[in-house]
Amino acid sequence: MISWLPINNDSDFSIHNLPFGIFSIHGGLKKVGVAISDKVIDLAALADHGLLKEIGGLAKSVLINEYLNDFIALGNSKTNGLRDHLRLMLTLESSPLKELPGALIDMDQVIMHLPVRVGDYTDFYSSIEHATNVGKMFRDPENALLPNWRHIPVGYHGRASSIIETNIPIRRPKGQVLLADSPTPLLTPTDKLDFELEVAFIVGKNSQLGQSVPVNHAEDYIFGLVLFNDWSARDIQKWEYVPLGPFLGKSFASSISPWVVPLEAFDAFRVAGPIQNPPVLDYLKIAGKKNIDLNLKVYIQPQDSKQHLVSNSNFKYMYWNMAQQLAHHTINGCNIKIGDVMASGTISGKDKNSFGSMLELSWNGQEPITLANGTTRSYIEDLDTIIINGFANNEYGRVGFGELRTQVLPAN
Amino acid sequence: MISWLPINNDSDFSIHNLPFGIFSIHGGLKKVGVAISDKVIDLAALADHGLLKEIGGLAKSVLINEYLNDFIALGNSKTNGLRDHLRLMLTLESSPLKELPGALIDMDQVIMHLPVRVGDYTDFYSSIEHATNVGKMFRDPENALLPNWRHIPVGYHGRASSIIETNIPIRRPKGQVLLADSPTPLLTPTDKLDFELEVAFIVGKNSQLGQSVPVNHAEDYIFGLVLFNDWSARDIQKWEYVPLGPFLGKSFASSISPWVVPLEAFDAFRVAGPIQNPPVLDYLKIAGKKNIDLNLKVYIQPQDSKQHLVSNSNFKYMYWNMAQQLAHHTINGCNIKIGDVMASGTISGKDKNSFGSMLELSWNGQEPITLANGTTRSYIEDLDTIIINGFANNEYGRVGFGELRTQVLPAN
Numbered sequence: 001m002i003s004w005l006p007i008n009n010d011s012d013f014s015i016h017n018l019p020f021g022i023f024s025i026h027g028g029l030k031k032v033g034v035a036i037s038d039k040v041i042d043l044a045a046l047a048d049h050g051l052l053k054e055i056g057g058l059a060k061s062v063l064i065n066e067y068l069n070d071f072i073a074l075g076n077s078k079t080n081g082l083r084d085h086l087r088l089m090l091t092l093e094s095s096p097l098k099e100l101p102g103a104l105i106d107m108d109q110v111i112m113h114l115p116v117r118v119g120d121y122t123d124f125y126s127s128i129e130h131a132t133n134v135g136k137m138f139r140d141p142e143n144a145l146l147p148n149w150r151h152i153p154v155g156y157h158g159r160a161s162s163i164i165e166t167n168i169p170i171r172r173p174k175g176q177v178l179l180a181d182s183p184t185p186l187l188t189p190t191d192k193l194d195f196e197l198e199v200a201f202i203v204g205k206n207s208q209l210g211q212s213v214p215v216n217h218a219e220d221y222i223f224g225l226v227l228f229n230d231w232s233a234r235d236i237q238k239w240e241y242v243p244l245g246p247f248l249g250k251s252f253a254s255s256i257s258p259w260v261v262p263l264e265a266f267d268a269f270r271v272a273g274p275i276q277n278p279p280v281l282d283y284l285k286i287a288g289k290k291n292i293d294l295n296l297k298v299y300i301q302p303q304d305s306k307q308h309l310v311s312n313s314n315f316k317y318m319y320w321n322m323a324q325q326l327a328h329h330t331i332n333g334c335n336i337k338i339g340d341v342m343a344s345g346t347i348s349g350k351d352k353n354s355f356g357s358m359l360e361l362s363w364n365g366q367e368p369i370t371l372a373n374g375t376t377r378s379y380i381e382d383l384d385t386i387i388i389n390g391f392a393n394n395e396y397g398r399v400g401f402g403e404l405r406t407q408v409l410p411a412n
Numbered sequence: 413m414i415s416w417l418p419i420n421n422d423s424d425f426s427i428h429n430l431p432f433g434i435f436s437i438h439g440g441l442k443k444v445g446v447a448i449s450d451k452v453i454d455l456a457a458l459a460d461h462g463l464l465k466e467i468g469g470l471a472k473s474v475l476i477n478e479y480l481n482d483f484i485a486l487g488n489s490k491t492n493g494l495r496d497h498l499r500l501m502l503t504l505e506s507s508p509l510k511e512l513p514g515a516l517i518d519m520d521q522v523i524m525h526l527p528v529r530v531g532d533y534t535d536f537y538s539s540i541e542h543a544t545n546v547g548k549m550f551r552d553p554e555n556a557l558l559p560n561w562r563h564i565p566v567g568y569h570g571r572a573s574s575i576i577e578t579n580i581p582i583r584r585p586k587g588q589v590l591l592a593d594s595p596t597p598l599l600t601p602t603d604k605l606d607f608e609l610e611v612a613f614i615v616g617k618n619s620q621l622g623q624s625v626p627v628n629h630a631e632d633y634i635f636g637l638v639l640f641n642d643w644s645a646r647d648i649q650k651w652e653y654v655p656l657g658p659f660l661g662k663s664f665a666s667s668i669s670p671w672v673v674p675l676e677a678f679d680a681f682r683v684a685g686p687i688q689n690p691p692v693l694d695y696l697k698i699a700g701k702k703n704i705d706l707n708l709k710v711y712i713q714p715q716d717s718k719q720h721l722v723s724n725s726n727f728k729y730m731y732w733n734m735a736q737q738l739a740h741h742t743i744n745g746c747n748i749k750i751g752d753v754m755a756s757g758t759i760s761g762k763d764k765n766s767f768g769s770m771l772e773l774s775w776n777g778q779e780p781i782t783l784a785n786g787t788t789r790s791y792i793e794d795l796d797t798i799i800i801n802g803f804a805n806n807e808y809g810r811v812g813f814g815e816l817r818t819q820v821l822p823a824n
Contacts, residue, residue, distance in 0.1 A: 119572065119573055120571055120572050120573050125656060146654055146655065147590075148588075148590075148597075148651055148652060148654070151588060151596070151597050152588055152597075152651075152652055154652065154655075154656055154659075155656065155659055156568070156569070156656035156657050156659055157568070157569035157570055157571055157659065157663070158569055159532055159569055159746060160531065160532050160572070161531055161532050161621075161746070161747050161748065161749050161752070162621055162745075162746050162747055164621065170622070171622040171745050173744035173745050174624070174743055174744060174745075175743060175744045176560075176563060176564055176693065176743075178559075178560075184563070184690065185560075185563050185564075185693070186693070187693050187694070187695055187743070209573075209574055209576065209664075209665065210582070210583040210824065211824075212586070212824075233744070236744065239560055239564070240560060240564055240566065241655070241656075241657075242558055242560070242655075243558065243566075243653070243654075243657070244537060244566055244567065244568035244653075244657040244658065245568050245653075245655070245656040245657020245658070246656065246657070247566075247567055247568055247569065248740070248741070248743065248744040248746065249744075251569070251741075251744065251746040252621075252744040252745045252746055253621065253745075278596065281588065281597070281598070281599050282599070283599055328660070329660070329663075331586055331587060331588075331599070331660065332585035332586060332587045332645070332648065332660040332661075332663060332664040333574075333583050333585050333586075333664045333665075333824070334571060334573070334574050334660065334663040334664055335573050335574055336573065337573050340573070412622065412623075412624075412745070
């Protein structure tokens with residue numbers, strides 16, 4: 001499938017991808033856009049010129065909108081039908097899209113916004129390598145995994161209000177910390193600011209309170225995927241988290257990438273996950289390949305310096321997959337809603353260079369890493385920018401997210 | 413202050429109260445209402461007849477609305493100004509309200525709905541008696557409180573989507589449970605379904621990401637209070653909660669009362685809270701009386717039987733107050749939004765009859781309680797209805813919430 005639009009082989013936004021996002025130009029209205037190569041397709045402009053008639057049209061109120069939620073509510077068959085239709089228009093030599101003024105906007109001319117109005121945000125803990133690393137550091141190295149870990153896709157509720165888009169800087173948070181040599185806590189800016197490399201899915205369909213979503217129908221409830229940086233303050237988290245879990249050590253910010261890649265765009269990149277042993281309970285038993293071979297990279301870019309690769313991981317490492325996470329989340333009748341965000345938890349591999357957090361990369365500060373500019377890092381410093389990207393790539397082509405970029409500003 | 417409308421002395425909805433809620437009649441539109449005695453004031457009807465001109469009018473789109481969020485966004489001075497204006501119209505002998513058709517609707521003619529579109533829901537753990545009881549049962553009776561408890565108003569993020577209004581039944585949830593004599597968990601309906609007696613506040617003003625709300629301005633961000641039943645499945649919670657906190661043991665449902673009582677309505681019922689020792693950090697130091705003397709009662713009503721009082725507690729017992737909860741919640745820069753719900757955690761007193769959960773009342777099933785119909789309860793059984801009410805009462809008058817009523821249906 002060849003487009004008349006030039007698309008580099010290393011573009012995340014190939015003809016196979018066609019992800020959705022919310023963009024604006026020069027302070028204009030927020031609109032639903034589709035990424036292709038280095039362009040954004042303005043769907044409202046296509047609707048204006050009757051180019052969406054073949055798929056039954058799309059309401060302007062859905063396309064000119066602050067969020068994707070109403071668009072997602074159209075359903076997967078409609079939104080994927082639109083992608084098929086766009087793919088046709090991007091490959092037909094006689095395409096009306098070629099000459100349509102305002103239909104294809106240069107990506108560097110747009111501002112990208114938060115793609116969805118987030119209802120609830122859940123964070124899982126589904127990488128066995130990450131959970132094992134944490135257990136080795138803070139609990140028993142010989143018994144790093146807790147007894148429930150291989151039975152339950154462990155997760156917790158996170159803060160939805162502080163989920164922010166790419167290019168929004170965060171402030172180093174303050175909080176209560178108990179220093180090692182002190183009997184009482186103090187209020188201080190965190191000294192252990194960390195990223196967590198994650199992938200999140202956006203819920204695409206509502207379920208009813210009291211109903212459970214069966215594991216082998218769970219993917220029908222997933223609209224698409226984003227990159228997710230679950231910012232963490234390890235010292236604040238350590239003092240607060242027993243017994244009710246992470247709270248202010250996480251709730252100051254989580255960053256998500258602007259383009260939501262539909263789950264279907266990863267069909268060619270599906271792989272089997274790790275063998276689950278002991279076997280999981282029936283309500284978590286899956287059929288088919290539920291993991292995705294998706295490269296993930298994290299870079300630290302110090303102020304006035306080049307970006308330095310610190311982690312090279314892969315979404316395929318996940319022990320618990322998205323279908324299991326969603327089936328577990330609803331087994332008690334908890335309802336899910338369009339726009340809910342469910343994140344994977346830190347994605348670490350077996351090798352040290354694939355660890356998805358500074359906590360693991362520097363082994364809680366015991367083994368600082370050295371950047372190309374000669375400075376070292378145990379945790380993230382002021383004015384550092386964290387850049388996450390992710391893409392799947394095989395003979396079929398490339399499907400990715402672009403960049404998720406966040407700078408850290410000093411504490412207030 | 414005497415109204416021309418007959419108001420019983422034991423009505424929660426006195427002339428001092430005037431709480432806000434969302435009501436509908438016979439499948440009609442949802443509207444903003446005010447409770448007085450056994451009537452609901454239809455604010456849209458007053459607006460139609462020009463009776464809100466004195467306070468500068470109120471947009472119909474705000475008054476005919478599925479939720480109170482837009483109304484709350486008008487600000488405390490406007491919404492309390494409206495209450496003052498209504499109070500005048502309810503006491504003036506020549507009031508135009510007296511003869512206005514459709515302005516005062518019998519409470520038994522309306523259906524009450526969820527009062528707010530909940531953004532985020534946070535649950536605290538702020539009763540020292542409750543935290544001590546839990547610590548005695550599950551940790552060390554001699555060291556029941558964890559080291560952080562007297563320093564931090566401990567809390568966690570809860571599930572917002574499953575917050576439901578009064579009179580909506582819940583299904584007994586299923587979940588993974590590890591039985592005492594088993595090496596592996598099983599999937600089963602909970603055997604330890606519990607209520608938690610709580611009071612929640614509704615956030616009335618947005619804060620910005622990266623900013624903290626100072627403790628002595630925190631009450632400016634509180635719109636009003638509701639009764640809150642944080643349904644819990646103790647066996648599911650026990651197996652899942654280490655290390656990331658409660659998840660499916662709570663997320664199947666939380667019930668809130670329909671009438672939001674403005675914080676200002678409790679001005680005459682303020683009292684000092686317990687002495688906090690050790691002293692709290694500066695950002696949690698309060699000036700003035702921040703607790704509220706508010707009676708709270710829980711009843712179990714078995715199917716075809718009378719309601720039986722099982723708990724008689726008081727909101728004044730809280731160790732951590734709402735201002736401290738909010739100051740702590742935002743100390744890391746976490747932003748709050750209008751419609752966020754922040755619940756107290758189970759409210760228990762010192763005496764056994766004031767414990768706010770079956771976990772404590774039956775001491776985790778070791779001391780079942782006997783109801784008036786002769787049956788016993790360790791936890792809640794199918795078809796039981798839990799009724800919570802709450803009211804403040806002194807020489808000034810009475811201010812309360814009415815009833816929060818939820819029946820438990822068998823598991824699916």
